Amino acid sequence: MESSAPPRVHLDNGGRAPWHPLAREALLQALDDGWADPRRLHAEGRRAARLLDGAREAVAAVLGARTEEVRFTHGHTAALHRAVTAGAAGRRRGGRRIVVGATERAAVLHAADAAGERETVAVDRLGRADAGAFAAAVSRPGVALAALQHANGEVGTVQPVEGVHDAARAAGVPLLVDAGASLGHARVPATWDLLAADPADWGGPAGVGVLAARGRVRLPGTGPEDPEPWAPGGVSVPLAFASAVALEAVQADLAAAGAHRRELVDRIRAAVAGVPDVEVVGDPDTRLPHVVTFSFLYVDGEALVTELDRQGFAVGSGSACTASTLEPSHVLAAMGVLTHGNVRIALDRATSEADVERFLAVLPPAVERVREALGVRGL
Amino acid sequence: MESSAPPRVHLDNGGRAPWHPLAREALLQALDDGWADPRRLHAEGRRAARLLDGAREAVAAVLGARTEEVRFTHGHTAALHRAVTAGAAGRRRGGRRIVVGATERAAVLHAADAAGERETVAVDRLGRADAGAFAAAVSRPGVALAALQHANGEVGTVQPVEGVHDAARAAGVPLLVDAGASLGHARVPATWDLLAADPADWGGPAGVGVLAARGRVRLPGTGPEDPEPWAPGGVSVPLAFASAVALEAVQADLAAAGAHRRELVDRIRAAVAGVPDVEVVGDPDTRLPHVVTFSFLYVDGEALVTELDRQGFAVGSGSACTASTLEPSHVLAAMGVLTHGNVRIALDRATSEADVERFLAVLPPAVERVREALGVRGL
Known part of the structure; x- marks a missing residue:
């Protein structure tokens, strides 16, 4: 990795987080x-x-x-x-x-x-x-x-x-x-x-x-x-x-780490809601402090994960795990929400406000690029 | 551990050996x-x-x-x-x-x-x-x-x-x-x-x-x-x-480590056979290079493992593992050999000749002590 490149931001810390x-x-x-x-x-x-x-x-x-x-x-x-x-x-x-x-x-x-x-x-x-x-x-x-x-x-x-x-x-x-x-x-x-x-x-x-x-x-x-x-x-x-x-x-450190991440998730929820044709899912209040999920219309989840990865951000997706589990998330289906174009963020205790702001700056153009590749014009 | 004490010798390297x-x-x-x-x-x-x-x-x-x-x-x-x-x-x-x-x-x-x-x-x-x-x-x-x-x-x-x-x-x-x-x-x-x-x-x-x-x-x-x-x-x-x-x-390093340990096992088999009322079991030739097992009459396997442990030697036993598996070894039973008073040695690659000689010096008096505790006089 070149020294001038910004460090990667890992936002896929659910289920397999970096070692404490x-x-x-x-x-x-x-x-x-x-x-x-x-x-x-x-x-x-x-x-x-x-x-x-x-x-x-x-x-x-x-x-x-x-x-x-x-x-x-x-x-x-x-x-x-x-x-x-x-x-x-x-x-x-x-x-x-x-x-x-x-x-x-x-x-x-x-x-x-x-x-x-x-x-x-x-x-x-x-x-x-x-x-x-x-x-x-x-x-x-x-x-x-x-x-x-x-x-x-x-x-x-x-x-x-x-x-x-x-x-x-x-x-x-x-x-x-x-x-x-x-x-x-x-x-x-x-x-x-x-x-x-x-x-x-x-x-x-x-x-x-x-x-x-x-x-x-x-x-x-x-x-x-x-x-x-x-x-x-x-x-x-x-x-x-x-x-x-x-x-x-x-x-x-539970309370402090929870409060810190809860605020970052609030920030993400508010900012992502401004992207065209998006659904931010899950309870906004009675929820885990560090997890937030949203789904985009006219977007393939795997393509979006790959595009964000190219930009230096690791995220999860309910519809993009491995070839063998590329079926739609049964969780999203049970909720009756969009099951494709899905991004799952799970923040680490070490995730900073700057990491989140960089992600929020990169996300809308990444969605736009994936939509363009699929032949869908942005609004 | 006192610096004057000889280092422990671990001779129970089957199934769970120290990390390479x-x-x-x-x-x-x-x-x-x-x-x-x-x-x-x-x-x-x-x-x-x-x-x-x-x-x-x-x-x-x-x-x-x-x-x-x-x-x-x-x-x-x-x-x-x-x-x-x-x-x-x-x-x-x-x-x-x-x-x-x-x-x-x-x-x-x-x-x-x-x-x-x-x-x-x-x-x-x-x-x-x-x-x-x-x-x-x-x-x-x-x-x-x-x-x-x-x-x-x-x-x-x-x-x-x-x-x-x-x-x-x-x-x-x-x-x-x-x-x-x-x-x-x-x-x-x-x-x-x-x-x-x-x-x-x-x-x-x-x-x-x-x-x-x-x-x-x-x-x-x-x-x-x-x-x-x-x-x-x-x-x-x-x-x-x-x-x-x-x-x-x-x-x-397979061949060298095998030859080294094969010789040590030969030495153990020969020496242990000289202890009164012992049965050295398993094939003496067509065998693993590092494993040797013997059983003593008039000896409780768990007591012998504990006595050897006290003397600084860790060994296994087919009849002394945990409280829940203190039943006789089905392997020894199937062979028709003694199922109690059993010691299993599995040599590490690092086991030295000196380790083995120290063990062979300690084993007969340890067997004797366990037999005395059980009220059995040595021959």
């Missing part, structure tokens, strides 16, 4: 102290086990859970799969229906289809499930499990998990809360029976996930032959330890 | 270059994808496979589960029997039970499956998959995979070769249709595994909703990259 500096340091320490198998009896194994237990304890403290209620998995997708499968199986006597929000992650929707009979609760145009409708669905007989995300990682909208948890508890149905887009960015309420969270989303490593289950939730394992059904074969202790250290670091 | 120095360097590089999601379209994502593809290419070169035949998984156990499940499903029309060796890993045995009908081929007292019996079992109608490890990680015995692969191929049955204890330590023959290997065993990280499938093996995925059925949600690119760099490093 303290997570990197923690990883290096754990490479030395935690390389051994924590299931072994010797000193090296016991040292690795202590690091792993310490990591569980740190995550539990943030969640308001007990250490033994927190496990590490092989990633967020694995945690969601396991939570749905085991949560549904644990209540099999109560029925096989699994009630989910329409904007849950694909991993939850597919696991629910595989583990039982899925009942999907619709969301409104802001992406929010109606608490009353969700509570009613959970309260009917035959429900094994309910799943509602704390906040949606694509559009930022926060869901009414507290009210839904009250209803689920009254019905004796465990509630899985996917906090994969929120833990590390916003306070996560304690109103869950199962909870999954994603270290890679808060500046920790990919390749490890968090799954918590309240002691009152009875989860069947896969039998004595598999001492770690949450993560067959075990997890990387250095990754787990780095995850916990990153979480402690971002929690210490 | 080059793997550590590679990890640090990949933390900078490979933190992004390799499925993303922007520059950071493409850079991570290049690192991941490079890692697949490097592993493929060692295996004599094509890059697209090699995938990373969430660990060795996950690779074995996936290989058995997908391998059996891919041939479902051909039958549902899965032929396995008696000393395969628990992950293979349990996955075979879950995916079909398991037929287990016995091993002899050295731990070797009879090639003729295995070939006959594979050749009968109704077999979906066969699984035979290249070498056993507990006792070191090498299996006749070449001959079995000839028979499997003639019968049109895919052969899964578990190279989890051998890749990085010995030449792995190219006679496989599916192969699983374990980076943590060769000085790479835990939390990532290798699964290779020949192009002629048709493996069903889990559908378009899951672009990476091998590793739902994806793997850690830094861990995958570090795995590949470690493998290249140990392959460059």
Whole structure:
């Protein structure tokens, strides 16, 4: 890269954010102290086990859970799969229906289809499930499990998990809360029976996930032959330890980092709304502090991501991930908003006002260029 | 640790070895270059994808496979589960029997039970499956998959995979070769249709595994909703990259490191055989270069591991892993040898002759002390 070129701005920090500096340091320490198998009896194994237990304890403290209620998995997708499968199986006597929000992650929707009979609760145009409708669905007989995300990682909208948890508890149905887009960015309420969270989303490593289950939730394992059904074969202790250290670091700064990014998102929402033929989606107020999504008419999402990348800005898109997932976002479809020409911004804690202003200066001409290439004249 | 104390000697390097120095360097590089999601379209994502593809290419070169035949998984156990499940499903029309060796890993045995009908081929007292019996079992109608490890990680015995692969191929049955204890330590023959290997065993990280499938093996995925059925949600690119760099490093030195450790194992086998009431197990010749196992009469394995740990030596044991797996080793049981009082040694490339001599000096009195504590007088 030439020294005269402005530095790249990475605005795609949802799900896979750059490493928090303290997570990197923690990883290096754990490479030395935690390389051994924590299931072994010797000193090296016991040292690795202590690091792993310490990591569980740190995550539990943030969640308001007990250490033994927190496990590490092989990633967020694995945690969601396991939570749905085991949560549904644990209540099999109560029925096989699994009630989910329409904007849950694909991993939850597919696991629910595989583990039982899925009942999907619709969301409104802001992406929010109606608490009353969700509570009613959970309260009917035959429900094994309910799943509602704390906040949606694509559009930022926060869901009414507290009210839904009250209803689920009254019905004796465990509630899985996917906090994969929120833990590390916003306070996560304690109103869950199962909870999954994603270290890679808060500046920790990919390749490890968090799954918590309240002691009152009875989860069947896969039998004595598999001492770690949450993560067959075990997890990387250095990754787990780095995850916990990153979480402690971002929690210490949660309010300030949230307020800073909330203002930047407000600025982006206001400025983008001025671009012709755009729809800014998601709840403008009850939302994650760092996520904002908008869709342009007459624009191909993949082309726009590529054009912005050429200009030095990395952004996400609900309709441009990889060749194999180039289908329209089911989240945007469920909200009834534009599903193409989509840009998803997830701000890092380090994103500055100057970064945002540079992006906002580059965005309208980039949209214009993509429209021109498609033969659509700007207004 | 006091400076006057001799350094600890780690002799439990099977399955979770200390990091190879080059793997550590590679990890640090990949933390900078490979933190992004390799499925993303922007520059950071493409850079991570290049690192991941490079890692697949490097592993493929060692295996004599094509890059697209090699995938990373969430660990060795996950690779074995996936290989058995997908391998059996891919041939479902051909039958549902899965032929396995008696000393395969628990992950293979349990996955075979879950995916079909398991037929287990016995091993002899050295731990070797009879090639003729295995070939006959594979050749009968109704077999979906066969699984035979290249070498056993507990006792070191090498299996006749070449001959079995000839028979499997003639019968049109895919052969899964578990190279989890051998890749990085010995030449792995190219006679496989599916192969699983374990980076943590060769000085790479835990939390990532290798699964290779020949192009002629048709493996069903889990559908378009899951672009990476091998590793739902994806793997850690830094861990995958570090795995590949470690493998290249140990392959460059394979013959020398093998010869050095083979001699040390010969020395251990000879010396341990002189301890009263001991059985040294596994094939003394056709074996892994670095693994040796022996069992003592009148000794509790966990107590002996703990006593040796106190003396500064970390060893493994087939009967002392964690509280949840304190059952006798199914490998030793299948061989018809002593299943208790077991010590498993897996030498590191860096293990020196002096380390081994110190261990051999400490072992007999340690055995004696454990026997005395149990009320058994030494001979």
